[in-house]
Amino acid sequence: GQQVMQIPQYQHVQEGEDFTTYCNSSTTLSNIQWYKQRPGGHPVFLIQLVKSGEVKKQKRLTFQFGEAKKNSSLHITATQTTDVGTYFCAENSGGSNYKLTFGKGTLLTVNP
């Protein structure tokens, strides 16, 4: 099935520093979703990107979808300890919009 490669696998930052995680696909994606999983918790939906070049913001989080719809990024400005967790991208497989294929995730840790 279609795969999304997510990098980096781990990122440790000092509180206040910025953070970015990237998802890349070899094929054009119909859309991409982002989820956050807090330590010991379950994945929670953050956002979906559909349009080429789309940029969406949620407070300190900025989500981008590439012009070719083959890559996406999540950027956090001025990280806080509450940002700790694993961030996953996920794409709808096979164009059916029925199921998601998740990237392996980026674990973010923040040093206060």
Added chain:
Amino acid sequence: DADVTQTPRNRITKTGKRIMLECSQTKGHDRMYWYRQDPGLGLRLIYYSFDVKDINKGEISDGYSVSRQAQAKFSLSLESAIPNQTALYFCATSDPKQGKNIQYFGAGTRLSVL
């Protein structure tokens, strides 16, 4: 109360035992999913169901079976558990009418096979 409830939350079992993980939801969603999470491997789809009469294999269905007893209930069985099935298991639901296929996850079941 949680909209997607998984039971048990934790389970330790022995190799060769049959075990069932249960999932129930009050969201009224037709679609339900079972995922497995292993460190460094992300979430991998085991089985999914679009309605009571529909069951589909996912990426890693070998060694697992499922039953959709009702719209609200979707259970995952390990017929003969083996140690490499030790993992965190998540049930999820989605509503196609939302148009986004957002997945709503349960709290997870941590399974250890000794």
